[in-house]
Amino acid sequence: MREVRREGGGIGALQGAALTLGALIGTGIISLPSLAAEAAGPASLVAWGLLLLVSVAFAASFAALGSRFPDGGGVTTYVRRAFGDRASTAIGWAFFFTIPAGAPVAAGFAAHYVADALGRGRETALVVTALILVVVTAVNWFGIEASARSQLAIAAVLATLLVLVIVLALPQASPDNLTPFAPHGVSGIGRAAGILLWAFVGWEIVASLSGRYHTPSRDIARAAAVALVVVAVLYVGVAFCTVAVLGPDPGPAPLSDLLVTALGEPARPAMTVVAVLLTIATINTYFAGAAELGASLARDGSLPTWLAARGGAQQVPRRALGLVAGLALLTTALLGLLRRDTDATLLMTTATFALVYLAGTAAATRLLAGWGRLAAVISVTASVGLVAVAGWRVLAPVVVGVIGVLWTLRRRRPVAAAGNR
Template identity: 80%
Template sequence: MGALQGAALTLGALIGTGIISLPALAAEAAGPASLVAWGAMLLVSVAFAAAFTALGSRFPDGGGVTTYVRRAFGDSASTAVGWAFYLTIPLGAPTAAGFAAHYVSDALGRGRGTALLVAALIIALVAAVNWFGIEASARSQLVIAAVLAALLVLVIVLALPHARSGNLTPFAPHGTGGVAEAAGILLWAFVGWEIMASLSGRYHSPGRDIARAAATALVVVSVLYVGIAFCTVAVLGPDPGPAPLSDLLVVALGESARPAMSVVAVLLTVATINTYFAGAAELGASLARDGSLPAWLAVRSGPGGVPRRALAVVPVLGLVTIAVMAVVGLDTDATLLVATATFGLTYLAATAAAVRLLEGWGRVAGVVSVLASAGLVAVTGWRVLVPMGIGLLGVLWTRSRSP
């Protein structure tokens, strides 16, 4: 794929479903000063982008994060991170799909059962697209990203005339502590670089295209996030409510516009899961190639060398997770904190590898990213023990197979 397709996939990973709720959560924590937290987190995202771009350009490989960790810290560390990351994506997929599924379910006047069914359909749809390879996935993502960006820009343009300067005072009602709390919340808005690392080997010219894709996606994400964040504070005031995008549309167009959020939610969800499934397929095949997973997962099919076996594991386990949720009465957000703990741990391992492998500005970006990643891990608490346990099982499995 080229830089444009890579930028679309990166945008899908970065923008995420958090844009629907995080601006409101940050505003509740810090008031208008949440805009300061947004600025700080954008700088952190620049550091993440710089570190992962440098690593991907230097070591383009489907293993992504696990390749960097293997080079920096050895096979056991790579296997542990790889197992945790690869096997947690199926746990996180129902949570991401469930976000849009609940919007659809609510719009239809249905309950949890309908939400679980819609989540399963989204996972199956994205898996079907990725079955035909990165080219099909990237082309579909380019269309989704363009439509999604246009819709979000439309929300910003329609809402801005309703901004009121009075909503920006007092600027920091909760002081610096509120800004720090908002920054911690917003860390979740800037994950996604880790899965793009597994697609670094699929670029036509990794040394050139990865940097272009990262820069393009970062600029677009910054404009969209800052625009929505400013409108949330300046238009909706100190109590924006849990769904600011819906409220902004209602302010601009009236109550009849609220159902349009279901379309935005579905597009956000499909874009995110599409990127993660594409990256997970490459990650699983690369781990199998390196002996960290069963060798049969490394088999590729078709002229494009699609890792269909490694891909199939992810949606199948995702659908099994949804089935278990249906049987035991859990909602789709039941696995949220376990998934985020895994992503935090993956970031910490990858950025630590950047500090060890890179030089100059790449290493500086790695240091900043390590500190931010440590914050991600810390806020997940005891749940980080789950991916650590999965990683330990991976190490024990590989050692049991050693001669």
């Protein structure tokens, strides 16, 4: 296969690794170790381990697909090649319109850290959530390359700080906090796995950035490998410290609590800054990928054509970006009016991501060969399990996907009728 290059620009392996880390490790490491510990106790470490192993297969599958088919459509491009336009449209609509619903969840994790540090409540958290969404939109407005360079610096600082948290907290670990190991049994591990799915989504949105790499055939695999190693070290370290240091009731801000345990209460504001940077890194990647996804879907006729427009020297899909940002802010406002917390859409969002993983990895079994196909088969099996854990909540993205297919059929019918006259 001929090597694809982007002449005059594009992101490299290190920048790609930083964007991938942002998608994988940002908000997941802020609050999910605590939520998983509440669901399964120390046995939540089993769920972490299993999902890390599955993530290896996901990384291999999506890296192989991105290297072979670099395109802003990402998963929808793979599904289109493997299963046709209707399947691609359905999964594209479900994925694209879930990102604005999930963005307030991600921003809300950091917003709660800020509210906790200020001694304020839900209203403050909602305001901070909206501010984070606005900041990330502004960063992406100037293009993926500028965004990737800034994210590389953020990723280096954050990885260093998180390693420091782990090293400082480990001496405070107590074996007593590891017993009973599974207070809620196997079902608790299953619930923890369902919660932790949020921590391992990210490969699917990074796929939509594959067309922005300078040399996809080389750099995507390198970026995925670097990101996977860093994610494994940081997630395992923070998860273990959460249960071994903080005990059965770790609280909503475990990173802050771990640092406070080691250094005292004055350390809490510093971790709040880290939480905000982690969140910005995550949403930055998702907004960049969502903008590329929306423009690609519009290009292929699965969304209104006006969303395909790009502007500026870097050809930024600003209309798609603006739609994602507007819907995310609208979701935040609705949560405020309904007096709901920002994590209200968490499980629906993870259900959509599970479905996207299933569609993408199923496409990979048809499009890849050799080791790539083996990784895809493992990933499909894991994705079926993730969809099963999501349960009835997958009905929401299925309904959105059906609406998307009906929209495209209705849109094309007048064109076909005109052609027959």
